[in-house]
Amino acid sequence: MPSSSTTLLLVDGYNVIGAWPPLNKLARRSLMELARLRLVESLANYVAFRGYQATVVYDSYAQPTPAHQERSPSGIDILYTPYGETADTCIERLCAQLQWDECRVRVATSDRVQQLVIGGYDAEWVSAEQLWEEVQQAQQQIRRIKPKRSPSKRGIDSYLDAETLARLNRWRLSGQAPTD
Template identity: 25%
Template sequence: MARKRRKMVIVDGYNVLRSGSRYVHMRQLPDYTHDTFNRVREALISDVASFAGSEYEAVIVFDAADNSESAGKTEKISGVRIMFSPFGSSADKIIEKLAHDAREKRIETLVVTSDATIQDTVFGGGVDRMSANGFSLEMDSLSEEAALDKEVTVKRKATVQDRIDKDTLAKLKALRDRM
C-alpha cells in the first residue's frame, strides 16, 4: 500500500489578517479592542482548521517580536498549532525555519503569506506559496460550498405509495379490497 504524503500549511497570521480580503470587515470594526482583535484571530484559526481538514498539518505563526512578555508560546486549537514568536524573534524567522525543516523531512509544504521576502525565501524545493488574498478567496469559496450544503430542503414523508408506479398501486389496492 502506498504511503500517504505528509503535508503542512504554515500561515503568517498577522500578515493574512492585514492583507486578506476576507478579514477586512473585521478589521474595520469601530471598537478594535482586544476582544475584537481576538475574534479576528479566532476567525483565522477556524478558517485554517477548515482549510487543513485532515489533509494538512496546520501551523499559524503570529509575530510577537516586539512583545517583551512573549516567550514563544505554542498551543493547539481545533487541530491547528498556534505559535507566537518569542520576544526579539520575528514570525518570519519562525516561518522560514518551519518551512526549511519540513522541506528537509520531505513534507509537502504550503506557506500562506503576502510577504514577498518570506515568499522568495521559502519558495521551491517542495515549498509552495499562497498569497493572503488567495487564501481569503479560497475560504470564501469553501464557505459558499458549506452554505449550499446546509441549504434548507423541504423533506416530505416518503411512503411506499409514493415509490410505486400507478398500475402496481391499483393492483395492490384491488387485492386489499378483495380481502
C-alpha cells in the same frame, strides 16, 4: 511532524489578518484577540475540507513575551514566537526543517521577500488574498455538499413504533396504569 501525504499550511497570522477584510476591520477596532480567533475558525473548515494540517504563526517581535504553542479545538497549531523573533523568521525555520520531509508545505503570506525565501526550501507560496479566496470557495463547496435536513420530529414519538405509540396514547387517555 506531518506525514509524507500531508499538506502543511503555514500561515503568517498578522499578515493574513491585515489582508482579510473582516479580520482587518476587527484589528482596526482593537479587537485583535477576536481577529485571531476568527482566523483560526475560518481556517478550521478549510483545512478539514482540503485535508491539510495548519499552523498559524504570530510574532511577538516587539513584545517581551516567551514563545508558546497552543492547539485549537479544531486541531490547528498556533505558535507565538519569542521576543525578538518575527513570524517570517519562524516560518523560514519551519520550512528549513521540513524541506527534506516528503510533505507538501504551503506558506500563506503577502510578504514578497518571504515568497522568495520559502521558495528556496521547496515550499509553495500563496498570498493572503489568494488564501481568502480559497477559504471562501471551500465554504461554498461545503454548503453545497451538506445534506439538506428535513424538519425532524422532536419528542418521544420520533423514537417509537406506531403500535407502542398507540398503546401509550390509550394509557394516557384512560388515566390508568397499563395492564399488559
